[in-house]
Amino acid sequence: MTAKGMTKTVVSGLQFFELERDGRAHVTDQEGLRKEGIDQLVHEAVFGAPAVQAQARYLIWQASQELGTLTASIQGLYEARGKGQAKGFTVPAMNIRGMTYDVVRAALRAARAHDASALVFEIARSEMEYTEQSPAEYATCVLAAAVKEGWRRPVFIQGDHFQFNAKTYAEDAEAVTEGIRSLVRDSIAAGFLNIDIDASTLVDLSQGTVPKQQALNSRLTAELVDHVRSLEPAEITVSVGGEIGEVGKKNSTEEELRAYLDQFGRALARRRKGASGISKVSIQTGTSHGGIPAPDGRVVEVDVDFDTLERLSAVAVEEYHLAGCVQHGASTLPDDMFHLFPKAGTAEIHLATGFQNTIYDHPEFPNALKDRIYAHLEKAHADERKPNETPAQFHYRTRKKGFGPFKREFWTMDAAPKQALLRTLEERFAFLYRELKATNTAGLVKQHVQPMRIPHAPPAPA
Numbered sequence: 001m002t003a004k005g006m007t008k009t010v011v012s013g014l015q016f017f018e019l020e021r022d023g024r025a026h027v028t029d030q031e032g033l034r035k036e037g038i039d040q041l042v043h044e045a046v047f048g049a050p051a052v053q054a055q056a057r058y059l060i061w062q063a064s065q066e067l068g069t070l071t072a073s074i075q076g077l078y079e080a081r082g083k084g085q086a087k088g089f090t091v092p093a094m095n096i097r098g099m100t101y102d103v104v105r106a107a108l109r110a111a112r113a114h115d116a117s118a119l120v121f122e123i124a125r126s127e128m129e130y131t132e133q134s135p136a137e138y139a140t141c142v143l144a145a146a147v148k149e150g151w152r153r154p155v156f157i158q159g160d161h162f163q164f165n166a167k168t169y170a171e172d173a174e175a176v177t178e179g180i181r182s183l184v185r186d187s188i189a190a191g192f193l194n195i196d197i198d199a200s201t202l203v204d205l206s207q208g209t210v211p212k213q214q215a216l217n218s219r220l221t222a223e224l225v226d227h228v229r230s231l232e233p234a235e236i237t238v239s240v241g242g243e244i245g246e247v248g249k250k251n252s253t254e255e256e257l258r259a260y261l262d263q264f265g266r267a268l269a270r271r272r273k274g275a276s277g278i279s280k281v282s283i284q285t286g287t288s289h290g291g292i293p294a295p296d297g298r299v300v301e302v303d304v305d306f307d308t309l310e311r312l313s314a315v316a317v318e319e320y321h322l323a324g325c326v327q328h329g330a331s332t333l334p335d336d337m338f339h340l341f342p343k344a345g346t347a348e349i350h351l352a353t354g355f356q357n358t359i360y361d362h363p364e365f366p367n368a369l370k371d372r373i374y375a376h377l378e379k380a381h382a383d384e385r386k387p388n389e390t391p392a393q394f395h396y397r398t399r400k401k402g403f404g405p406f407k408r409e410f411w412t413m414d415a416a417p418k419q420a421l422l423r424t425l426e427e428r429f430a431f432l433y434r435e436l437k438a439t440n441t442a443g444l445v446k447q448h449v450q451p452m453r454i455p456h457a458p459p460a461p462a
Contacts, residue, residue, distance in 0.1 A: 006136070011044045012057045013037030018376050024459035025059055027066045034148055042101050047139060054459035056453035057140045060267065061191070061456050064143040064155075072154035075239040077118060078279040078323035080448045081347060089437035090341045093120040093158060093326075094429075095352035096360065097131045098403035099410050099418075100138060104145035104391040112149070116438045117445035120194060120348070120358035122158035125183060127352075132404035135159070135183075135190035137324045143191065154451045156240075158194035159187045160350065162218065166201045173261035179218070181214040181227050186375070188231045188238065191454070196241040196282065196326075197224045202243070214244065218260050221278070222267035229275050237276050241326060241348075245284030251305050252283035259310050259321050265440045281316055282326040285309050304330075304337060306344045313345035322350065323347035331355065338435035349436065360399055360427055366422035369409055373402035375432065380405075 016033040017025040027033055038060070045056035064070065080086040096103050104121055111119055119144045125135060133141075136372045138462050139157050146155050162180050168275075169176045184195060199220040207213045221242045232238040244260045245252040261281070268277055285305040304327070313324035324347030331354030359365060385394050403410065431440050 001461060011048065011052050011059065012040035012067055013059070017059060017062075020104045023461070025062045025458065027063050029065060035126075036148060038144050038148045039082070041410070042141060045140045046101075046162070046411070047146070051204050051459070057136060058456060058458050060144045061142050065148050065455075067147055067455050068152040068455065069143060069146040069155060071139065071157050071191040071193055072449055073158045073236055073239045074120065074154075074449065075237045075276070075279055076448040076450065077445060078239055078446075079321075081323040082279075082317055083319035084314075084317070085449065086444050087345070087370065088179065088342060088429055089118060089349045089441060090327075090346045091120060091190075092432050092436055093122045093160065093348050093350045094355065095122050095124060095127060095160060095350065097123075097127055097143075097352065097356055097400055098407070099413075099421075100133065100141040101145050101148075101411075102418065102422055103355065103425060104142050105149050106147060106426040110426045110433060111389035112434045114153070114430060114433050114439040115442045116433045116440070117153050118157045118377075118438050118441035119154040119433070122194070122196075122350070124159040124161040124163065124352075125159070125163055125180075130401040130404050134193055135187040139191040143355065153446060154449050156194055157192050158196065159192045160182070160196050161186075161198045163198040164201050166289045169202060177223070180224060182241075184224065184227055185231060188228070188233075193232070193236060194239040194241075195228060195280075196243070197221050198243045199224075200243040200245055200282075205250075205362065209254045210253075211263060214256060214260040215263060217244065218240075218263035219267050222264050222271060224328060225268055225277060226271040226275065233452070236452060236454075239279045240277075241280045241282060243270060243282035243326075245282070251285055251308055252312060253308075254312060254315055256279060257315055258319075260327035261316075261348055280323045280326050281312075282350075283309070283312055283326055285327060299353065304333065304340075306340055309341075313347065316347075317345065326350065332357070333399070335431070335435075338432060342437040355425060355428070356400055356403075358393055358425055362417075362421050362424060364417040366413065366417055369406070369413070372409075373406055376405060377402060416455045 016027060016029040016037040018028045019025050041060055065182055077086060093106060122140050128134060128288060130215060137323050143155060162183055164176055187195060191285060199217045202216045203213055205213055225240050228238050228240055230263045244256050265277060268275055285308050309327060316322040317322050324345050326348040327341060327346050328350045330349050331351035374395050381398050381401060384398060
């Protein structure tokens with residue numbers, strides 16, 4: 001069925017909506033949509049032709065708005081942390097690289113079982129590229145999962161590591177900066193109301209003083225925060241994070257934190273007086289993204305400098321009234337470490353590779369699919385192989401780049417292995433919520449976060 005003015009290309013699941021003459025849609029059968037329609041819609045939102053994708057994504061957005069599954073900014077909760085009104089827990093920010101619709105459903109089932117609401121679904125700029133998930137696709141999959149699971153709480157979707165490349169910035173600073181501005185525009189339009197700006201790659205340790213080392217980082221972060229404030233929906237403050245230490249480099253210091261925040265505050269005030277600043281700061285404490293693989297592919301254990309994390313988080317909260325500091329590269333840490341993060345006052349912890357490892361290393365993962373992915377990686381990414389690197393190390397480092405080219409194969413995996421994977425992931429999410437003290441946070445989120453509906457126009461007729 002179509003309405004006058006609607007595109008002739010229609011998606012599955014329209015029977016669960018009423019269409020107005022201008023193309024706007026309203027849900028008429030919530031239960032039918034959840035049981036059947038949303039599965040069809042999200043598949044077409046990912047794999048359909050462009051006109052079908054656009055319409056499916058619009059219908060999923062409308063469903064999320066009408067069913068109370070609203071994308072939201074975590075700003076209010078983080079402001080409460082900065083005032084000492086919410087503490088004792090660490091927010092898990094989870095990078096979902098593949099099988100996004102199904103994996104987010106598993107994460108939400110675990111969250112409901114443990115009354116956890118202080119949790120974030122995120123994707124980094126680099127991940128968008130190699131997993132072939134645009135901001136619009138990622139947000140659609142997350143919101144569709146929430147609709148499917150009947151999640152009537154705020155949904156926090158975050159852009160992770162909107163990062164400056166130091167080499168290309170040196171060659172053409174404006175082009176690199178505009179690329180991040182454009183990504184911010186696309187992300188906010190898609191429903192990302194939480195964004196992490198990472199200009200820590202431009203910190204220049206050759207400069208004689210710490211303020212000089214952090215000067216460009218501070219200035220560019222202020223410029224991008226100003227850009228975010230110019231784009232955020234009315235009456236919504238997008239939560240923005242900054243970063244002072246590039247992950248995998250030297251550990252951060254209090255002097256660096258203060259230099260960065262002081263210079264950032266002044267730079268933002270010059271651009272937009274009275275504007276909200278950042279709500280958290282990512283620091284380096286000894287970890288690295290993805291972990292460090294040994295020759296047999298196992299991840300080498302690393303030490304986390306919890307003293308630095310606790311000390312800098314205290315400075316961020318007590319002196320600057322931020323939520324605290326953020327820990328990156330943590331998902332491959334030993335299980336007996338995670339309970340230490342809330343004790344250290346960590347505001348947020350970023351988790352990615354561990355979920356990927358759970359999928360690839362699961363005993364039920366189809367061996368034939370893994371062999372095809374590894375063969376593809378050896379051919380397509382041969383130039384990334386390091387000298388003296390074993391096949392196991394190479395596969396471990398690069399298999400994240402299998403999610404994009406094999407997206408359809410992951411999506412259509414046989415039911416039995418897929419369900420086994422998802423059960424294990426659901427258990428993993430529950431473990432992390434418990435260890436990070438993110439359980440029983442629904443009341444806090446409800447108290448400090450008031451999500452608002454954001455209207456989207458229907459796609460133009462094809």
